[in-house]
Amino acid sequence: MKHEAVSTHSPEHLKKVEINALGFWIYLMSDLVIFSILFTTFVVLGHNYAGSAGPGELFSLPYLFVETLLLLISSVVYGTGMVALQDNKSKTVLKALGITFLLGAGFVLMEIYEFYDLIAAGHTPRQSGFLSAFFTIVGTHGAHVSFGLLWMLIMMYQVKTRGLTLGVCSRLMQLSLFWHFLDIVWVGVFTVVYLAGVV
Amino acid sequence: MDRNKINDALGLGHLSTAKYIVGFVLAVILTIVSFGLASFQGATSYALPGLFIAAILQMLVHLHFFLHLDSSSKQRWNLVTLAFSILLIFIFVGGSIWVMATLNSRMM
Structure with missing residues (x-):
């Protein structure tokens, strides 16, 4: 065990981890481009209500505020997990990952319930250009968060079984970038899609 | 020793809970400003630019305090x-x- 730990921390391995981190960052930038295109679509189509309900009637700001806070708090809790990671406290890392997972799951469940509520009331994506664009951008963000949650489960398993090895730390770092990135995208979503529509 | 090497390779080692808390407080304040602008439409003409300024500020807060971009x-x-x-x-x-x-x- 000790021997393995030494051999996996060779300069080449450490260099590879740095290159991987940059590669993951470039993936995030390409994801940013995808979201920008969806934002553009929303801005172009967002006022085409086709006679059906608009944002003022459909969105509840208090509900959205709770959703936003859940995601924001989950981001900070993940951050405290990274502080524990640098101090080599694997128990605290696991705890932070678990709380982040629950908060993120709460966010996704609230989003699913919102979609369910809209569709049950007849506000489906086919109703208007506005609703098509709305479901596309919010759904894409929700899908990203869901994959982040799946990744988080896998990382909790890896921390538990392998401990804080170089590989596990590297992936935890990438997941942190992913998670904070999704929170930044959410700032754009609640501003452009929800609040700007209500104003 | 190994821990330090890993931290160095991952750009860790300088993180502090305090920095995350400061970022969190700023983000919450900016979120409340955004929701406040949308809820109380006293000054309608300022609401939209205000929303976008608050959003950009909040994104910068996230980049600095959470993603540690410098x-x-x-x-x-x-x-x-x-x-x-x-x-x-x-x-x-x-x-x-x-x-x-x-x-x-x-x-x-």
Whole structure:
């Protein structure tokens, strides 16, 4: 065990981890481009209500505020997990990952319930250009968060079984970038899609 | 020793809970400002620009306090790729919205 730990921390391995981190960052930038295109679509189509309900009637700001806070708090809790990671406290890392997972799951469940509520009331994506664009951008963000949650489960398993090895730390770092990135995208979503529509 | 090497390779080692808390407080304040602007439409003409300013400020808060993006040499390529992405996004988002808005007004 000790021997393995030494051999996996060779300069080449450490260099590879740095290159991987940059590669993951470039993936995030390409994801940013995808979201920008969806934002553009929303801005172009967002006022085409086709006679059906608009944002003022459909969105509840208090509900959205709770959703936003859940995601924001989950981001900070993940951050405290990274502080524990640098101090080599694997128990605290696991705890932070678990709380982040629950908060993120709460966010996704609230989003699913919102979609369910809209569709049950007849506000489906086919109703208007506005609703098509709305479901596309919010759904894409929700899908990203869901994959982040799946990744988080896998990382909790890896921390538990392998401990804080170089590989596990590297992936935890990438997941942190992913998670904070999704929170930044959410700032754009609640501003452009929800609040700007209500104003 | 090993821990320090890993921290160094991952750009860790300087993180503190206090920094996350400061970022969190700033983000919550900006979120409340955004929701406040949307809820109380006393000054309607200021609401939309205010919303976008609050959003951009909050994104910068996230980048600084959560993603720890700075101008250190380790982060240079992260900054360069981010700047390039923003340039591209500015061209195609701004361009698309401009074209579609013009088209819209011509069709009226």
